[in-house]
Amino acid sequence: MTQRRFDHGYEKGDDTDDALEWEDHVMxxxxxxxxxxxxxxxxxxxDLxxxxxxxxxPIPRNVIANMESGRRAVLPLVEIMVLAKALRVSPISLIYPVGxxxxxxxxxxxxxxxTWDALQWFTGDSPAEDATDYMLDHFQAHDLELRAAAAAVESEDYERxxxxxxxxxVQREAAERALARYTVQAANAKRELRRHRDAIREGGGIPPGLPSPLDDVDPPDTDTTEEIDL
Known part of the structure; x- marks a missing residue:
């Protein structure tokens, strides 16, 4: 394939094989x-x-040089992961360099x-119309509800x-009204969190760990993962 290299990617080559051209572009x-x-x-x-x-x-210097110059034919995923760690960025930032x-x-x-839209698709934040990433959907929703529940419980404790x-x-009555609101919010957030945890288990998955203030979300006899810190 005849290619003309520029800073990030390849211009269109003479070959009509679009799949190979796309592969070259990604690399x-x-x-x-x-x-x-x-x-x-x-x-x-x-240094890298x-x-x-x-x-x-180990990724030898000559391998890095050949990759950067476009002389290397393959770029394994594991090397992208290691290079990202070495360069102090996330792997997704190498594949989709937003900005x-x-x-x-x-x-x-x-x-x-x-590039931002493509990154969102890759990470599942903006799935394709025919996507069936149900477990990923539940984990993403679980993360949102976990944060909401943790914030509500913290506010509830503070008002208490x-x-x-x-x-x-006057101060006590104002605090009691606020406490009542946050108690309802905490109960609703825990209920939603419990719903997603149940869905994860029903799908054969293992829910993430819970911080100690939310221990009561799971039934006492439920096996849970290691406690996490928010």
Whole structure:
């Protein structure tokens, strides 16, 4: 395939095989972002290679150089993960460099689209119309409800403290009204959180761990994962 390299990706080549052209484009985008980030850190290719070795998955300097120059034919996913760790970025930032590349192609034979939109599709935040990522949907909803429940419980505890320490009747009554609101909010958030945890279990999955203030979300006899900190 005849290709003309530019900063992030390839221009269209002479070959009509769009799948191979798309594959080249993806690899060039990653390589371009690795090079950009490495230079941003003022590292040489050897510096990056040394950091990959420190991680425990050596990627030699010549391999990095060949990748950045477009001379390498393959780019394994595991290397993207290691390079991202070494460069102190997330792997998704190498594949979809938001802010540095305006458009990418999700798949062969598709028109270029916003890099941000493509990233959202890749991470499941904006799934395709025919997507059936039910477990992912429940985990994402679980994360939102977990944060809502934790915030409501924290506010509930705070208002309960204000009731106990109120200096006068007016302050106590105001705190009691606020406590009642947050108690309802906490109960609703816990109910939604419990619903998603049940759905995860019904789908054969294991729900994430719960922080100690939300221990009462799961029934006492339910096996739970390790406690987490928010």
């Amino acid at each position: 060039a985008t990653v390589a371009g972002e690795v090079r950009r980030r490495r230079k941003e850190l003022r590292w040489s290719a050897q 290679a040394d950091r990959c070795e420190e991680i425990g998955y 540095y590349v305006a458009e990418v192609r999700e798949l062969p034979y598709q028109e270029p689209q916003s 403290w204000k009731v106990k320490t109120a200096a006068n009747r």
